[in-house]
Amino acid sequence: MHVGFIGTGSMGSILIESFLRAKVLRPNQLVIYNRTPSKAVRLAEKHPGVTVAANNAEVARKSDWLFLCVKPLEYQQAITQCENQLSDRHVLVTITSPVRLAELEATVPCPVMRAVPSITNAARSGLTLIEFGSRISEEQKQSAYSLFSQISHPVEIQEKFLRISSDISSCGPAFLSYVLQQMIAEAVEETGISRDAATFLTTQMVIGFADLLQQEVFSLPALQERVCVPGGVTGEGLIALRDGIPGVFGQVFRRTHAKFAEDRELMSKHLFPESSETT
16 A cells, blocks of 8 residues: 655654554655655655655555645645546545545545544554545545554544544643643742753653553542642642633633634635535
């Protein structure tokens, strides 16, 4: 099986490198293209055997599975450039969430699916959110699970829960990273501890925290209860969190959902104008 990537930016390159590190794909199975050619060339130089295509059409022609890893408003150009090369032998994989699979199916002759990755896939960990189009066969579904299970835990989701699932699994690392950076910054400001020391302590705490959850030593509520003994120091700290945290993520999710709706409307107008006129 040959796998093509249109777009080798942040998430495209993470997927490519993760598949190669996991040895689920060999370099000579990959065909890549990026509108900034130097990005694709650097990846190929790092992984000899990867083919850098001259354009999107060449990627489609040389691939069986084709990953679209471009920004939503670049979809129209990418699909237009390769649509004459697509046939029912291909599987088209979108990694962006605003495009509806039913709309994408209406524009191409091949089966389509969605795979929303996470930066955690770079460590062959975390989730990949999976959604299948109506033309995907059972064999192709199994191939998808086999591919993504080598770099993550693939989970099939319903379209109505796509945005919130992406918020948690894909955006979540950035949200938590920001919270932890605030924790570090305020530790430095309040106590004078060095930033390096506070960063090391926080990083090691997070690694140990993840291990507790992965090994199912504690659930989240049980972990909090075990650390927060009655009358202890942790309880005093939690008072400030209880005053400030509740409602924050409600605001976060409302903003991400509003942006998602805006992006979906833009995609419908640019890539699927007939669909947007009838909705």
